[in-house]
Amino acid sequence: MLVVQKYGGTSVATIERITNVARRVIEYKKRGDGLVIVVSAMSGETDRLLGLAHAIGKFPDEREVDVLISTGEQVTSALLAITLKETGYDAVSVLGHQVPIVTDSVFGKARISDIDETKIRTELASGRVVVVPGFQGVDESGNITTLGRGGSDTTAVAVAAALKADVCEIYTDVDGVYTTDPNITAKARRLDRISYDEMLEMASLGAKVLQIRSVEMAKKYKVPLLVKSSLVEGKGTLVCEEVPDMEQVVVSGVTYNKNEAKVTVNGVPDRPGVATRIFTTLADANIVIDMIVQNVSHDRKTDITFTLGKADAKKAQKIMEGLAIEVGAVTVEVDERIAKVSIVGLGMRSHAGIAAKMFALLFNEGINIEMISTSEIKISCVIDQKYGELAVRALHTGFGLDAEEDVQEEQ
């Protein structure tokens, strides 16, 4: 087996934890696997380095910030290789520019364009464990780049894809992907497996186990992803291609996001180009919009409502108030006390009545639905934030996701 393993910052936070990682790597090595290990910076290190840069100025040069913060992963790579060699297993660190992992030149959030697997293959053929720092690459001109937060997941998947590895194991501080946030209901259940598409909806909806870009890439190159805990033993969750029996499960998970705000522009004249004008202006201001709802018009006037990250709410309000005057809208309202609850599942495509059931479950708890948005395998509702956790529990139970009693007791 050729296995790519990725360890996050908490898994390599101390020399002791790095030693634990080495122990696991050696177990795999003993059973004869070829191993490429992708590591993050020791937890806190990237922030420490960014702190230095921001002590100099608010907008430190992006190229140089990448030179700075890429050292975090370089340090971990060297330490893991040292630990493996110390234990008697041959290992070698291969940095982003040494692989090379070629990216575009968008410093701070570069995208991988090519990975030359020759060097890694040569080292593997010599029996070495290859340690690759995550998060970092090199552009065509030889500048060091970084892939943005969570980029180490992307590195791992890209390396696994380039090598056509049998599996890409992502070690983190949770033991898999759950049907919902275990902090909200003790009945949350670890999924044995989930399809790429479901994982994408789950990730983008607020389940922070895997970086969304890494799941997209895994899907594109059909890399099986196994999410596991580096701290406790367990089977983890396999994120893989859809197989027929997956559709039997109508809803795989319930997600919850309370970091958005809702903006409503009331009394917008219903004429062509107004919506375009609104969302182009927001896009120009670099504001990312999530849900958009526009109702049918009355008296040639309509209301446009959208959600966006809370951090952008004030900025969007100011822009919208200016624009409302220009386009002849009546008022702009901002509501930061909202929550978005969503159900995700491949089965929705072939099962009728899922949306109706969701609405009924919320209604039974006395929860009013403020906005609705749907995709092929997802239904999202915006509700009052105070009902957020209640809604998650109701949907989790209502769609039969609750853990069995005995499993529950184990927790």
Add this chain to the structure above:
Amino acid sequence: MLVVQKYGGTSVATIERITNVARRVIEYKKRGDGLVIVVSAMSGETDRLLGLAHAIGKFPDEREVDVLISTGEQVTSALLAITLKETGYDAVSVLGHQVPIVTDSVFGKARISDIDETKIRTELASGRVVVVPGFQGVDESGNITTLGRGGSDTTAVAVAAALKADVCEIYTDVDGVYTTDPNITAKARRLDRISYDEMLEMASLGAKVLQIRSVEMAKKYKVPLLVKSSLVEGKGTLVCEEVPDMEQVVVSGVTYNKNEAKVTVNGVPDRPGVATRIFTTLADANIVIDMIVQNVSHDRKTDITFTLGKADAKKAQKIMEGLAIEVGAVTVEVDERIAKVSIVGLGMRSHAGIAAKMFALLFNEGINIEMISTSEIKISCVIDQKYGELAVRALHTGFGLDAEEDVQEEQ
């Protein structure tokens, strides 16, 4: 002017100090100079990283240790470039492998074999200040290497040589090269200039201002070295080629080293091959020997005395005791309470009686000389360690090196 400046660890220890460095760089930039800045790791950083490696094992893999510790200088380079750009001056960091600074593959103490100056020249031509991390290079196979302690000086001189820079300025925490250690006598005086050869003798004898390899390289490529303080203004000391009037000064400095021990092998049979046997055995054990004295023999027996770093004394004693039996020597004595005082000066080559004067100055203070060793521009005496400082002061005054009264008051 094309100027290479090198800043040591204490000069870049904090963001505030890096800002001071940037301020100085900008002064030079404003007067129209082309500038390449070589930086060390922030002080303490290399030791912190080495501490991590040694927490894993006593002998961490050398290749990986270089990957680890080279990050220290990379961080400083990025921070200085960020600071310069923040202040409105275009700057770019160019790492060892980006230059590239090609070295051999002796990890931890690599030697520079080649510097391609194309990339640096291109950046300079675009009006940028080029920041190069010291201490690091890359071997022919693309592995990261480091040059050993003090290697940043060597990087600076090598870059200056490759670029044929007008001057290589070494900024440190002292304001120049002194006639002797100011901690021993307040009458120590900063030298305005000193020849490469004198500096080499001074450096190897214990004046720790410049790394000896960097002076050798500066001499080889005729790079003028200006040693200055990064903390206070001052003219510093220019280390340069010998010019005729330098010979007027008989003695340029007095150095002092109390980190050596003396080993005496008594009653060695005076037959060919014994000395070879002794020093080959020590070399095989990686023990570096400094002075060697062998007296004429009596009754076909002689005494061989040598000095070496105190850290190696015990090891050498054990080896010598074993060897003494084999070669038929009588006893082995080790004395760790010695000091070596030396006078250095180009003038010795043309002035008679310098050695005699040195011995007389020591005799006048009641100091017994235990060993003597001379080179073309240096005379060293081993004495009892308790007289070390007294000897330095006596020689400093006796050879007319004392600072004028008014200068002394300034201190």
